Amino acid sequence: MTKQTRHHEWLSLIDVSGPFLAAPVLEKVFPQGLESVDPLKRRHLRQAYDEWREALDLEDPRLVDIHQAWGELVLTEGLDLNDEEGDTLRSGDRLPDGLSYRHPESSVTLNPAYVVVDDQHEDKPLMLVAVHGPEVDLDSTIEGDGWATSPAERMVQLCRATETRLGLVTNGERWMLVDAPVGAVTTFASWYARLWSQEPMTLQAFVTLLGINRFFDAKDRRLSALLDDSLQHQDEVTDALGKQVQRAVDVLIQSLNRANHDRNQELLKGIPPGELYEAALTVMMRLVFLLNAEERELMDVVKDERFQTYYAVSSLRIQLREQAGLHSEELLSHRRDAWSRLLAIFRAIYGGIEHEALRMPALGGSLFDPDRFPFLEGRIKGTSWRTDEARPLPIDNRTVLLLLDAIQLFQGRTLSYRALDVENIGYVYEGLLEHTVERAKEVILDLDATKSAKKPWVGLEELESAEEEGGKAVERLLKERTGSAISRVRNDLKKSVDPEDNARLLAACHNDQSLCNRIAPYFHLLRIDSWGYPLAYPQGSYMVTTGTDRRETGTHYTPKSLTEAIVTETLEPVAYVGPAEGEARENWRLKSSEELLDLKVCDPAMGSGAFLVQACRWLSERLLEAWQDEERAGKCIRIDGKSLDSLEGGEPLPRDVEERLLVARRLIAKRCLYGVDINPMAVELAKLSIWLVTLAKGRPFGFLDHNLRSGDSLLGIHDLDQLRCLDMEPNRAGSGRKLFAQAIDQAVDEAVELCKRLRQRLILDIHDVEAMAELDKEARRKLE
Template sequence: MESTVAEHGETLRPQWVVKRAEDERAALLVVSYPAPQDLDRTVNSARWQASPATRMLALLQGTGVPLGLVTNGSHWMLVASRPGEPATYVTWDAALWSEEPLTLRAFSSLMGAMRLFGVAERDRLPALLAESAQNQQEVTDQLGLQVRKAVEVLVQAVDRINADRNGQLLTGVGEKELYQAALTVMMRLVFVLSAEERGLLLLGDPLWNRHYAVSTLRDQLREVPDENLLAYRHDAWSRLLSTFRAIHAGVEHDQMRLPAYDGALFDPDRFPFLEGRQSGTHWQEVPAQPLPVSNRTVLHLLEALQFLQMRIPGGGVEPRRLSFRALDIEQIGHVYEGLLDHTARRATSTVLGLRGSGGDDVEVELSTLEAKAAESEQALVAYLKERTGRTPAALRSDLRREEPPNALALQAVCAGHDGLYNRIARFAHLLRDDSSGQPVVIHTGSVYVTKGSDRRSTGTHYTPRTLTEEVVKTTLDPLLYTGVSQGIEPSPETLKTPTEILALKVCDPACGSGAFLVQACRYMAERVVEGWAKAEAESGGSGPLTVPEALPAGASHSQQLLPPEPEERLALARRLVAERCLYGVDFNPMAVEMAKLSLWLVTLHKHRPFPYMNGEDLNSQLGATP
């Protein structure tokens, strides 16, 4: 049983094969590696310098076996492959089994003979993993819904602070810019959470954990016994601003060192009002006056990102901690792409936030509901069905209930105005709650988040990695290898040089969140690394080679030498591809920013700044108006 990876000139084989008793079909392939080999890092001694995890996936895909187990003796990784579906990886650390016996039980339950052979087909591991994969879209959609509500909470918090300051804070700042600022904050948080979980910032350093880390902040806020007390404290927002500044400009201190990552994403001057500064001021010249955004608001922002509210059998929801390390960059991009069709508006009259079908919430003016109700119940139900997508039976049931579900909460959001309370009460069961559990009532003059008038008619869809991998490979192979268009199979001998590869220009004219650009970056970078290895082999180890040409050090103008570590080479190649080869264009400028974020995540390196990204806002490029 074997699989040949032609383009890398290597044949993969398992060391052990576990077969099904009933039909002798292979159920599990097993490969072991020496103890020092990390299962997620390149196998340096192999011709194809891929990780054990990647090699096992290729072996499974080539043989059609659904499951593989890879181990180095202390770490065990289960790899599951399904045609046309994303791969699944599950990892156990044997060193933790004595401290966390639940993980040992999970390993025994999933990998034991009973699970593989002694249960019905629907309860065996391939079926369970296939069911789990089907939930991936649900996870992505739910995270998108939670992030949208978090953006709404932050927009309204800043708007309230602006009202308390008689409108001085947001002088010259439109509602659309306020929405973009709130969305940027959430993008920053996703970046930091992803970077911290990947070990690319300083998570684990006591000083960072205590004063800067985002991953640990939520748990620290939850240590307060009464969440209501958090509404009167405001230090968490200042902490986030400090973290954003530290990432942007770097820190050079005897107790903490962090390289400056630069980039527009964390630029404090991009939205100075978030720091309480006026437009046109510079963060290094004018002191920040951090906004009194409550710790409770910050808590809800973090919980929207770190915990998924998942439906459970039998009804109800259960919070589940989300791992950004395990989340595909494509999934993160899709979450934010779903926010491109939203914007912020200022209410000209009282607006109610209504529950929609499938989480597709809507905002409707109270006066419109009253006008429809004055016509007839039938007219009101027909209007609500069109706006919310809910069934007429469910709408009639809500409209005929007499008492509001939470009268005290509704009175609170009505700010003691009995007349307003009485007007809204008849529609109270239609209202949705915000992340604080309060019914959504937007008062005249307040800013709220809603669907924009330029909403994309095609909607947004999660682009799985399996799709981008196939499209990118099919599209780029004729450009990366010689003779592919003439029917010659890609191979190490036909691979073009790193210089030729890095001279290519790849443009996605409707890049969205950058799913195809991210995969192009991965794929082209892997070919660049292979080109460097090929040049090294041809040079016979005569001396160090330069980057990116892979020429002998004395024969090149480049002063940068090819790093010896495979991981360093791949990180460097991804940055070079992102900076030199990839271009993204979109009608929505925030889509370009999201594509940049996706590429930053795939190219991020612990000791290097963000690479320059070739992103363009098509509207400004063509002089069009949104």
């Protein structure tokens, strides 16, 4: 077993939420693998766990004492946190001062049960430890004290209030490490004591990472340093995932392009190139949604054997990989059933399944609408998926495997979507919004360029024109476009093309031998796709290129650390009575559930919905607190969030805390959250993001379609024809009255010209304030 495989194996055996320790970081610090655990210690821990488990199962009256003894044993003997002087692990009266936190809106005060301190540096706290009863679920909200948060979230608050980065929360069975760095995403990693004997590697990892050495070793080997290094690596994972998905989109576009060519250009007839890119991106977003839903068991059918065998996306990748292992990936190129299976699960999500052997509710929503991009099913625009025959595209299984690998694998390891925040997924896909699809107006060569290259492609005619000026002109042109050294360009131009590469180039040229011969001299400067084919685009082909949408529409990723702080500061004054009046925090009063559900939060440039996602989380937690307050006052809460004196036959709110949280999130999303973005794909991405934090089993998710809309929130229109006609639907029958078309066009042209002059003036003389002001006034007058 390799070192890398060993680290990946134990990482897959623990529950992680958020960016945790990266395998490359672990390999660097532990090149020989995890530290071994003394057999005597292992046996002692197993015996103590069995005694604790027996006392719990038999409801032993001594359970409280046994529970406390078990926790102390893990900390002192398992992790060796109690040094010879007994000063490292403190508890009770020996806890350092200042390690408590009082929640301002309730009577709850948090204190750690134990604290690991650095007694050489003024008893600096290194890790706080909270011990809960064995019946407490560390992820579920604690009821009855007016603060609707889980033990895990309470540890986060305690860590941040006391400026202690690390926390450890346990109920005896589960041992959860909390990493709460200032200004960054919180991570939760959980070990289960029952697995320490079944999977010894998990105990090794627990002792190695949380033992005393990780707090007092060399600085670069301490746990906090490993987590910091891994945070940087997490950014690399997200960036790498974005590139993988981009390559997958490229391959899918090329597959559609080949299918269109094979059908005499009829398949994609009348479909704008930009819509083709939206379709490919939508396929990838659908797959990400399904992987989340399957991993988090958000659909009841996930555990059904038939679903796993014939529908599940996660099992499809495993099945394709097994086929490739038994035969070869080349064999997958000749099979085409996987694409049909994807189309089937897309339809099943949208329209549901009603069969005696398998039932699945219809979830609807625009993301999975089969008629939105009918050409993906081989249907023409205007046909219906319910009545018209589908003729699935000839997309081979090898391409489908690439799509699935792109979103599930990183450095050979399967990614856990539980460990990826919704914001991370948003970041991956926002990077794709700066690309689009265009039809090649001439023969285009996609060059193997460096990151610094601004235009990594060149027209074949442009190259041939440079050839007329001589070899040095060609070298200069290719150096400029690739960003490579002139020596590399010269060497690549001198290389010959072997027969196998020539065959691949001929396939890329749609078997046009003449075109193949013209491109061959530049073969070694071309970018190669995931299947080893050079990226050369004959005239009329669809090609993925860098667009301007992301820059022009301002679609950019906002990190969770920023959204958390901004949302809290923004919503506290409207969710509580007191902040706006200047009251001290301890005098704030949470508004009623009805008042909270009447709030309206709108993001006029929402992008992937990062702020709305965080607003949904924050407001739903406040809504849970309000419901608890009202229930203590004798009220009954109905399933629609109404607080009543009696239910009067209505359905009550679920008692399960997790179910309540989902209800709260869906109510907040439906009644309180609104968003607009000029980029239609950003809107779909925002819907996906909010779906992933609100989806309840079996509930349709089309409820967001009217809340999140595409449009220009600045002008309130999509295009100038709406302004020219003074009509929001200028192309409908009976419209088209361009009342002020000429005047509006003239005003816009003049305003644009003035803006250009203003920009030029800024460049020429940034200090000439008076001239700039006059130009600005003139431009404003014209626009008005």
